[in-house]
Amino acid sequence: MAEQPTMRAAVIDAFGAADTLRVTEIPVPAPGEREVLVRVHAAGVNAIDWATRAGQGVGVAEFPAVLGWDISGTVAATGAGVTRFAVGDAVFGMPRFPALAGGYADFAVAPEAELARVPAGIDHVTAASVPMVALTAWQTLFEHGGLLAGQRVLVSGAAGGVGHLAVQLAADAGAEVVATASGDNHDFVLGLGAHRAVDYRTEPVHEVVRDVDLVVDPRGGEDFHRLLGVLRPGGILVTLKGESADHRRSARERGVRAGFTYVHPDRAALDRIAALLGEGRIRPSVQQVFSLDDVAKAHSIGEVGHVRGRLVIELNDEESQ
Numbered sequence: 001m002a003e004q005p006t007m008r009a010a011v012i013d014a015f016g017a018a019d020t021l022r023v024t025e026i027p028v029p030a031p032g033e034r035e036v037l038v039r040v041h042a043a044g045v046n047a048i049d050w051a052t053r054a055g056q057g058v059g060v061a062e063f064p065a066v067l068g069w070d071i072s073g074t075v076a077a078t079g080a081g082v083t084r085f086a087v088g089d090a091v092f093g094m095p096r097f098p099a100l101a102g103g104y105a106d107f108a109v110a111p112e113a114e115l116a117r118v119p120a121g122i123d124h125v126t127a128a129s130v131p132m133v134a135l136t137a138w139q140t141l142f143e144h145g146g147l148l149a150g151q152r153v154l155v156s157g158a159a160g161g162v163g164h165l166a167v168q169l170a171a172d173a174g175a176e177v178v179a180t181a182s183g184d185n186h187d188f189v190l191g192l193g194a195h196r197a198v199d200y201r202t203e204p205v206h207e208v209v210r211d212v213d214l215v216v217d218p219r220g221g222e223d224f225h226r227l228l229g230v231l232r233p234g235g236i237l238v239t240l241k242g243e244s245a246d247h248r249r250s251a252r253e254r255g256v257r258a259g260f261t262y263v264h265p266d267r268a269a270l271d272r273i274a275a276l277l278g279e280g281r282i283r284p285s286v287q288q289v290f291s292l293d294d295v296a297k298a299h300s301i302g303e304v305g306h307v308r309g310r311l312v313i314e315l316n317d318e319e320s321q
Ligand SMILES: NC(=O)c1ccc[n+]([C@@H]2O[C@H](COP(=O)([O-])OP(=O)(O)OC[C@H]3O[C@@H](n4cnc5c(N)ncnc54)[C@H](OP(=O)(O)O)[C@@H]3O)[C@@H](O)[C@H]2O)c1
Pocket: 046, 047, 048, 051, 132, 133, 136, 156, 157, 158, 159, 160, 161, 162, 163, 180, 181, 182, 183, 185, 200, 218, 219, 239, 240, 241, 261, 262, 263, 302, 305, 306, 307, 308, 309
């Protein structure tokens, strides 16, 4: 019998600190029906990755587990019934979320319906930085928030992964964007298209911003309650952190609305995001690129909570151009 091929992957054997991540050899997965095997050239590192590693994110059914949802790479094999892609195509996406996708590995298997083509002129590191944060921003702004041109949006945490895409997508849609960020990040968020930047460390955002139609709240908790105060009557705050009857009640009492995004793979939105990326209408910012061996370093930097833009792991870089 032929030996099963193996690949390098960063795995965790239990929940724990960043040094729980270790690189080892595991079998290359095989694509099932309507799935493709992707040779991963780059994998985005998201907040949910380090939360899951620590046991505070999505459920993990068995160990060792391979984290990582954002992938960009080339199709290496196709399963039965695949019609959208062929071997050699450059693809990216956030497959399977919230089930594990195994992105921190040389190869990952993904449903073809949850991938899009990497636009011409976009490298894999850039593409891998996009799917989760852009889908989250998209679903928050347009699906839950119902954003329209001319409305005023407050993007909290605007220099972070979700925030820096939310600013660009909202500005591209014709909204007026108020961004909160540390002072050091003001030039960055204004350069992304924000019309005004507020330093949440030195100014009480809920006292200096008014008449907002839509708030993007990546933090929840106290922020949720405070930021309700910036909305105009009938406005909506969409949080990324927890949904509760208490939230909805607080919003109702103030004559505003509360929504919640839990990001999900979405082919139509990903195709639209890919088009915007290809047209240069959104430009993700990658703060730092790591090798697979340094994935623990990426987690340690990310979980401090002040990344500007994105962190990305580069794999198989000899072929990634
Ligand atoms: N529900 C969902 O579907 C979903 C999807 C994606 C992400 N999320 C969650 O959304 C959150 C943000 O994700 P992300 O990818 O944007 O994370 P991130 O890139 O790690 O966010 C870092 C940003 O947070 C900002 N920040 C830190 N402390 C802040 C504070 N006290 N007030 C305002 N901003 C602050 C920082 O701004 P400065 O450096 O300028 O201070 C930094 O730019 C995470 O908790 C993540 O788990 C949820």
